[in-house]
Amino acid sequence: MFVILVYDVNQKRVAKVLKRCRQYLTWVQNSVLEGEISDVNLKKLKMELQKIINKEEDSVIFYTMRTTNYSSRELIGLQKNEEGNII
């Protein structure tokens, strides 16, 4: 499946969260990653993030798409990662 992950976490935990997310997904821009990921890995990532974040303060949202047939991605301005459009 395809996942868009957006996080809003305290500065203290950003590096840890980002490092973990990057193991599974591609960094797109500040606080946003995306990519194809298996069910198993998505579960793993969620569990790992749950251990890192402070649930009173931090927020991570997963937008999960079973198919990208009905979605598209458009960028305005500067492309901040090096990979180009993935969808």
Add this chain to the structure above:
Amino acid sequence: MFVILVYDVNQKRVAKVLKRCRQYLTWVQNSVLEGEISDVNLKKLKMELQKIINKEEDSVIFYTMRTTNYSSRELIGLQKNEEGNII
């Protein structure tokens, strides 16, 4: 259609970008908005943002879904907006 908008813009322009996005979409968390939007309004929003942002520095990504039948949204941690799950 359903849109997830993520922006990464220079601090100088954040307030302007956010204000414009909020006219069409719902704020979800830092740098992320989402919501149902018509084709016409999406075009308007893109045009308006193109006038505000600096294309050498700022980045705005629109993930557009023609249907949300194949997508879901999961939050870990704190819910930062007041509206709850929208998809």
